[in-house]
Each structure stands twice: as structure tokens, then as C-alpha cells.
Amino acid sequence: MWVENRQKVFCKNHEARWRHAGRPDIEQFIVDCQVIGTASIDLRGLPPQLKLEFQYGLQCRADARARTTPPYMVMQAVRLANAAAVASLLDLEEPEWRKAAKAGRSRPPILFVIEAREAVESLRDGTGWEVEYPRDVWRLHKLPGITVRHADSTSRERLRFDRISQPWLRELGKRWTRLRLATGLSVGAAKAGVDALTCFSQFLAHAGVDRLAEVDRPLLERHLGWVAS
Template sequence: MAAQPNFSSVMTVLRERAEEILIDDAISVSADDAIGGGTRCSATACTQIAAKKLCVGHHDRWKSAGRPELDAWDPGPEPVGSKTLSLSGLPVPLKWELAYAIALTREDPDPPTMRLSSMQNFIRVLEASGITSLMGHPETAWPIMKAQRTAAGTMKLKPGLLTYAIDAVDQLHGRGGIDDEYHLDVWRVRRIRLHKRTNGTILRFTEIGRPWLRDAVKQFIKWRNETEYSITCMQRDVITLTRLSTALHLVAGPHATPSD
């Protein structure tokens, strides 16, 4: 097994990638960006984000020109300046981690998307959260994510930039593979069922108290996953086997063994 990158080398990569897109702690965004983008300005060849039909610069020119019909109006060159996402209020390494993830979305053919206004709100909540790193906070406890419990053993979390960033930084640390997930007692299905839309589903084994039974259930669900069993059916299996664990506790006591 390859050695995992050390903390110092990971921080170096994060800082260097962040510095590629951060200027004075802000990231310039255009309409076509997956993160921070929006509706493109209607002016010919302009890549900036429209407030309504036009970007702010072209809107001011259009007003100064007497509000002509857009089809007959020469908008001139693209205005200087663009919208930015300020990360100045975020601590390091969270600032670098988020910038790193945004940089990756610009290379990804199928990235998560978030409009500029939503992204600005997202950053404000991060600033107020007191969280300093994606790696230092349990994913299921993020204050900016609404969790919808569906049944015992499962939870749905809204996927998007946050989960994308967590996965990217985990991979940078040498973690986040399928085998890494199998060793945990809470599985993020997006990490074990690759290339499938999972709606943020989580399989939770923590309610199965006996380690020997929990390990057996995890092995069974792992086999289900590897044989392309449906996610819904795996959820049902976890629920059923968790109930079996509870029944075993009631009948045989907390120290029951397979021989019981």
C-alpha cells in the first residue's frame, strides 16, 4: 500500500493550487463557471454575469446610450472588472481547501454547480460556523447541510460543492477510496457506488452494538454493493439487520456471541 502524503505536503499542494486562483483572497468568476457563475450577459462576446439581461458594466453603458434596443446597440468591449468570491473571512486551511475544490471544478467535465448569490451565502455561513477545516468536522454534522432521515440506518445529505470539496481534500490526503469507506461504521454511498447518483445516501451501522455482528453485516452489505444490488435494497437490508441486532440484545443480552 502506498504511503499517505504527510500533512506538510498536503498543505503545500492546497496553498499552491489556491494561490493560482486567489487574488487578494478573492476568486474572479465568470458566467460560465460552475461555481459562482450565472446567466451570461446579453452583450455580444461578454463573459460576465448578468444582473438582469446585462452585466453591471454593460448596463451602465446601455443607460448612458439612452436605453436603445439591444439588437441595434453596440455594447463595445467587455467591461474591466468582474464578479468575485471573497474568501478573506475564512481561516486557513479551510480557505485553501475551498479554493482547491473550486479550482478542480474548473477542470471537471461534470462538476457541482452553485450560483454566485448562493455561493456568497454559503461562504457567509462557513465564516460564522467556526469550522477551520473540512477534515476537522464530521460530515454529517455540518450546520449548512440539511439532513433528512429516511429510516433507521440511513440518512440523506444534500450533495454539492461541500461533499465535492470533502472528497477532493480526502483524496489529497490519500484517503477516500472504496476500501477506506468499508472500514468505517458510516458509509457514504457516493464513495462506494461510483458513477451513480446517490442523493447523498448514507448507510449507518453504528446502531449494531456487537462488533462481530456489525462486521458481519458490513461484509454482507459490501457483497451486496459489489454485486450491483440496488441502493434502496441495501438500505432495507441495513434497517432489517439493525432491528435483528436490537432483538438479539433483548433476547440474549448485551454480551451475546454467535454461539448464542
């Protein structure tokens, strides 16, 4: 990149490349030339808030030492974020990010985006029962004191109470499930319990029952027959 004469900014080849690129900022062009052909992560094209969130997500991954973060994967995530035209990872919910990734041509690694988003959300809201309990979908990796079995694979497990349509049954189910988890119940058993409540919720909707006072032994027997049919 040595200057050949005083009329040019760079050497002949880089001068031509610089002019072809539209004469960008000289310092930026020099950095671009230095990283060509190298494994690098370039966050300069992101909005300020989004850039900080990506940096925080990268730091959290490095601290966790759970998996590698190839630069090409991060750059695909950067392109996804730019295509989504957001100022923050929190501007879209997880399902919306997954939908955006599915629609993209390059099929970027959505896992990094989701992990970075959750890290930022945890930084903003905190973690623990106070945060998760009001939610209708519990993210188990954010809950302390849960007995984890190797077969459970709980790194991204959810307990979905949003499929229970009756508010009173959903609230009772949450209280019951929290008590079971707090006493050492496995995640698999807790999920089975929530699935059973979801099935019961579907039966109640089918039977036209919308109050706890209407639940009695004959109704439960009807439910057992409905499940077996």
C-alpha cells in the same frame, strides 16, 4: 476614482468612502470597489488553509459539471465557515456543519460546504473500499463498482452500520453487504438488507443475546414473531 488633488488618494466620493471604511489597504479597497454590484467570490477573509480548500471545492465542482455554483451561495458558505471559526473544513464533521448551518440566520447552502469537505477528505485519505470499509457509515458515492439504478438516487446515499449495536453482527453485516454489492446487487436491496440487520440487532438487545453462539433456529423464530407483533 481619479485623484482630484495631491492631498487626496481618490476622487471626492471614493475618498469619503475610503475614510468611512477606516482607511483600509489601498489595493484592497480598489478591488472592493471593482467588485461592487458584480457576481464575485471573495475568499480573502478566510484563513490560508480554508481558502485553499474552498478553491479546491470550487475546482471539483467545475470539473464535475454536475451543477452550477452561484457566487452568492459560495459567499454564504464563506460566512458560515468564518462564523464556525475553523482553520479547515475537516475541523468539523458533517453533522456538526449541518448543525452550524441550521443555527445560522442566513441558512447558508450547506451542500457546498459538505461537498467541499468531502473533496478535501478524499484528497487526504483517498477513496475506495480500503477507506470506506472500516467506517460504520459507508458513503456509496465513494465506492467503485456498484450497480446504480436510476431510482436509487445514490449521489448522497449511505449504508448505516452504526445502528447495529453488536460489534460481531456489525462486522458480519459489512462482509455480507460488501459481497452482495460486489456481485451487482442494487443499492436499494443492500439498504434493505442493512435495515433488516438493524432490526435484528434491536431484537438481540431486547432478548439479551450478545454472542453469535447464542443465535439458533428457535431464536430466529422468536425474532420473526417479534417483528410480526
